Amino acid sequence: MKLRNTAANKQQPSIAMGEYNGVAYVDVNEGSSSPKLDNIKKVSVLHLIFLIFYEVSGGPFGVEDSVQAAGPLLSLLGFLVFPLIWSVPEALITAEMGTMFPENGGYVVWVSTALGPYWGFQQGWMKWLSGVIDNALYPVLFLDYLKSGIPALAGGLPRVAAALALTFLLTYMNYMGLAIVGWVAVLLGIFSILPFVVMGLVAIPKLEPSRWFVMNLHDVDWNLYLNTLFWNLNYWDSVSTLAGEVDNPKKNLPKALFYALILVVLSYFFPLLVGTGAIPLNRDLWTDGYFSDIAKILGGVWLRWWIQGAAAMSNMGMFVAEMSSDSFQLLGMAERGMLPEFFAKRSRHGTPLIGILFSASGVILLSWLSFQEIIAAENFLYCFGMILEFIAFVLLRIKCPVASRPYKIPVGTVGAILMCIPPTILICVVLALSTVKVMIVSLFAVAIGLVMQPCLKYAEKKRWMKFSVSGELPDLHEGNQERVDFLED
Numbered sequence: 001m002k003l004r005n006t007a008a009n010k011q012q013p014s015i016a017m018g019e020y021n022g023v024a025y026v027d028v029n030e031g032s033s034s035p036k037l038d039n040i041k042k043v044s045v046l047h048l049i050f051l052i053f054y055e056v057s058g059g060p061f062g063v064e065d066s067v068q069a070a071g072p073l074l075s076l077l078g079f080l081v082f083p084l085i086w087s088v089p090e091a092l093i094t095a096e097m098g099t100m101f102p103e104n105g106g107y108v109v110w111v112s113t114a115l116g117p118y119w120g121f122q123q124g125w126m127k128w129l130s131g132v133i134d135n136a137l138y139p140v141l142f143l144d145y146l147k148s149g150i151p152a153l154a155g156g157l158p159r160v161a162a163a164l165a166l167t168f169l170l171t172y173m174n175y176m177g178l179a180i181v182g183w184v185a186v187l188l189g190i191f192s193i194l195p196f197v198v199m200g201l202v203a204i205p206k207l208e209p210s211r212w213f214v215m216n217l218h219d220v221d222w223n224l225y226l227n228t229l230f231w232n233l234n235y236w237d238s239v240s241t242l243a244g245e246v247d248n249p250k251k252n253l254p255k256a257l258f259y260a261l262i263l264v265v266l267s268y269f270f271p272l273l274v275g276t277g278a279i280p281l282n283r284d285l286w287t288d289g290y291f292s293d294i295a296k297i298l299g300g301v302w303l304r305w306w307i308q309g310a311a312a313m314s315n316m317g318m319f320v321a322e323m324s325s326d327s328f329q330l331l332g333m334a335e336r337g338m339l340p341e342f343f344a345k346r347s348r349h350g351t352p353l354i355g356i357l358f359s360a361s362g363v364i365l366l367s368w369l370s371f372q373e374i375i376a377a378e379n380f381l382y383c384f385g386m387i388l389e390f391i392a393f394v395l396l397r398i399k400c401p402v403a404s405r406p407y408k409i410p411v412g413t414v415g416a417i418l419m420c421i422p423p424t425i426l427i428c429v430v431l432a433l434s435t436v437k438v439m440i441v442s443l444f445a446v447a448i449g450l451v452m453q454p455c456l457k458y459a460e461k462k463r464w465m466k467f468s469v470s471g472e473l474p475d476l477h478e479g480n481q482e483r484v485d486f487l488e489d
Helices: 045-056 064-070 072-100 107-115 117-135 137-146 156-175 178-206 209-213 222-232 236-245 249-278 290-299 301-335 353-366 371-399 413-432 436-461 480-487
Strands: none
Touching (some): 045 249, 064 222, 072 222, 072 236, 072 249, 072 413, 107 117, 107 236, 117 137, 117 301, 137 301, 156 178, 156 353, 209 249, 222 371, 222 413, 249 290, 301 353, 371 413, 371 436
């Protein structure tokens, strides 16, 4: 184990912003490599499982469009096959890279180490922006589920005020600390999953297996189908930006990803199996919120209210989990000198104060977008970020084959390349199906990031803003004897 003297100061002198030598990452210990805050409780495995669950899924709310787009059989197959093509590779790469770089920069550090700080910054910008766009959706959906019971929330000033109040409340929850967010995620997760277990039990006498095999390949909306699958099964890498807050991430991160993957797939497949098998098919009815109608048919009004409440609460869970990931990503980038030092400021609860405020502001500014525009724009930006992650994963396997990887996918370099091919093809298909409007807006957003990084470097050079690298993070610049731990298998 490498011992370092950091008593003199907690920040290294300012260096070239986010610069990496692309060769080594010093393995300090088995715990978190994020700057230490001894009075802040680390995230446990249970909390981490449900945080991942909400970053990726939050329950089957939103999968109904897959039945409308493609029918029961393709919908069911999609939520079984798509995880193998997309979710499993992404989760495995997150487990390997997240344990190799257990700090809050997450995928930004992976890309920076493999491709350099410029592309690391682009990765951070695109993934943060896609996360904020995603989060802008949840207060709107929350109010949509409540407006049937409270008609005043359907539009106008009451809806705007309610959306702002909800955003403020959930943002404050994030400010109070990850331990609180973790317990909120656990409780909301249980509350959101239970009604579907009850619905499944009630539906048993009414199930007709022949309904599951209905398919018409000539009547498939492939754009809606693939975007629905993609939106409901991505963001496995988001947890990497919380790695510095996790108790023993090198052991607990892969374990949490494994259990969360099982939980997510079951939370989609089981309700779809029940809904398509117990109710006569009318594809036009399969839109957002249709599960609550199915619940009323199968169990009565009480079950419908329970699922509507679970859907509303699920949106709260997804909001707080996504904001945690987005805000800690900004903190991690600041700790690596890629953003101004004030982004690394923590509240007394250990949370990234400035990152939370920036993320909440982005949510409010983007909340005017429609549901379909949000999903399409988010998927477009997310795809670009995932391509950079796949490249970084393969390059680090080639450049650093003996690097310390507490969890390593049991494939060689060729296997790593082959594993990335199917999801890359899927990314190309999703990008190709994007509308011209979404493509133009998304490419404009990417262009902003391409210009922003040189501007920040210029501001650093002119000393308009202060940039620094945390002295308590493993040093990515030093060599010689300090690379011993990194080179150990």
